[in-house]
Amino acid sequence: MIRIVLFVVLVGAVAALAVFVADEPGRVEIAWGDWLIETSPGALAAAVAAVAAVVALIWQVLRWLLRGPDNLARMRRLGRQRRGYRALTLGFVAAAAGDGHRARRLSRRANLLLEEPPLTLLLSAQAAQLEGDDDAAAEYFEAMLARPETEFLGLRGLLVHANRSGERERARDLAERAYRIRPEAAWVLTALLELRTRDGDFSGALKVLKEAERNDVVTADVGNRRRAALLVEAGRVARRTGDGRDAQRLASRAVDAAPGFVPGAIAAAETALAVGRNSAAAKIIERAWRHTPHPGLATAYRAAHEARDEVGQMKRLERLAAxxxxxxxxxxxxxxxxxxxxxxxxxxxxxxxxxxxxxxxxxxxxxxxxxxxxxxxxxxxxxxxxxxxxxxSDPVWRCGQCGIQHASWSIACSSCGALDTLDWGAPVAGLEPPAEASKLDKSLGDSAIDSLSPDNSNEARTGA
Ligand SMILES: [Zn+2]
Incomplete structure (x- = not known):
């Protein structure tokens, strides 16, 4: 509005000036060498305005001519970019549809046309994966690590690759690196919990578990059960290294985390027995018996008061059964x-x-x-x-994943490698127990200390 008013005012002023100059009587004389120009001030003003307009026009034309190559290059670059993004989009569509060959072709095209490595690297990696060329995919993921904006994505791709090719140490390094970048990401927490557990880093795994619970990656029930399992394994390590008190503390925490988790109760009772705290052991077993009676608990209960007479022992067992x-x-x-x-x-x-x-x-x-x-x-x-x-058949420790029976509980299935899948229950028909399981069958689980010995657990874990 203000501009329109200003324009009108300006036009009015110019018109008024033109009328004033034309109406005013007078003459202008310009002498230059043999030249003499005589004219009126109005005509002179008009001539000056015309010359200015011509000069401005010539300047514009010159400018356009001088910038021509630049403009052309810009237009060409925009065209390349447009085609590049189109190839990229079509490439992602092909990748999503599982057409690896086409995705790879389009990724090469996008790569040539675009100077956007983060975008084309991802498509190239996906296309290579779809074509089953895992090594090429790994190379693209590796290249992603060099850029902060793609590092996390690259780590994920490399972790999948490392897991697939069984490079556990490398997988752990990658997961730890991803954890430092984004400790709240679900896949990072899941992977690191598993890798730390497999490496026997139980205290490290417990820390990740806490983080996973905080970020709703695992539910409270699953988290408590897993915590108990990790604490039992951590307690076994402490026991193996001769730290009985630490072993007992860890086993007690396992019972607190999941009171119905039998290996935790047996470990807590055994570690209490090992340091001569027999009545504490008996209390732990009584508490567990209310939740989940188990032959291993009965054995530990008898061990808690071995020296008594037979009738007294029978009476004690009757109290436990009650x-x-x-x-x-x-x-x-x-x-x-x-x-x-x-x-x-x-x-x-x-x-x-x-x-x-x-x-x-x-x-x-x-x-x-x-x-x-x-x-x-x-x-x-x-x-x-x-x-x-x-x-x-009698209940056994059996893997919920592969169904294989185990002589003792451990956090990893020695057959399929799954974590925390061993439960006490009916065996799966048609699946032969491993040789060591026959011991349990024979003894009816009468040696809880044997059946939960650290050696067995270690064997199961390393076999994973
Ligand atoms: Zn299994």
Whole structure:
């Protein structure tokens, strides 16, 4: 608005000046050598204005001519860029559609046309991956590491590559580097938790787990269970290095993290026993028995008061069983103990109850023993053993991922390498247990200390 007003005012002023000059009488004389120009002031003003206009026009033309090559180059560059971005877009579309060959061709084209390595590197890497050329993809990811804007992406690509080719040390380095850049990223936390665990860096893994929980990468339940598992393994390391007190502290923390996690309770009871804190061990087992009765717990409970007489021991076990009276494990524990002290009636009573709740091979084997020990009836014992062979198998530590049975619990499955997948339950039909598992079957888990020994866990871990 102001500009329009100014323009109108200016035009008015120029017109007024022109009228004033034209109306004013007067003459202008210009003498130059033999030349003499005589004219009116109005005509002179008009001539000056015309010359100025011509000069301005010539200047514009000259300027355009001088800048011509620049303009042309700019237009050409813009054209290249446009074609480059088009190739890039089409390349990403091809990559998304799984057409590696076309994606690679377009990535080369985009690479030639564009000077944007971060963008073309990603497409090139994706295209190479789609074509199955992992080494070429790794090279592109490696190139990404040199630029801050693509470093994180490059690390992810290289980590996948390292995992695929089994380079665990390299994978760990890459994950640690990514963790320093973005410690909250879900894939970084997941990868580092796994890699630190596999390397036996349990305290490092516990730190990452905390971070993963804070960033909702794992739920509270999964986090607590994993914490307990890591603490049990950390406690085993402490025990192996002779630090009994540290082992006990770590195992107690495992129980606090997941009270129903049997390996934690057994480890806590065993480490308490190892330093002579027998009543503390008994308390830990009683607490665990309420959640999840387990043969390993029963064994540790007996170890807590070995020196007592047989009747006293039986009474103690009855008190433990009373904490979870409707569980078949409670009846099986009492039946086995009664057989040892030749309380035939009590043994039979508990075996009948156990069979009614959950008929299994272990119940029938104990019935066979009862027939043989009480009456010397080998025929009846044989019949029970046949029944045992046909009955559902006893629970074992088995991997939820591959189904393989294990003689003892450990954080890594020695068969498939999965982490924290071992649970106590019915074995998977058709999957033979490894040779060491037969020990558990034979002993009915009567040696919790053996079955959870650090040596076993180490074997499982290194096999992962
Ligand atoms: Zn497995």
């Amino acid at each position: 904490l979870n009276p409707d569980h078949p494990e409670s009846h099986l524990m009492l039946a086995a103990a009664a057989l040892e002290v030749r309380l035939w009636g009590t043994a039979r009573q508990h075996l009948v109850k156990a069979e009614g709740m959950q008929p299994g091979a272990r119940t029938y084997r104990l019935l066979a023993r009862l027939e043989e020990d009480e009456h010397g009836n080998t025929e009846a014992a044989h019949a029970w053993l046949i029944k045992a062979s046909e009955a559902p």
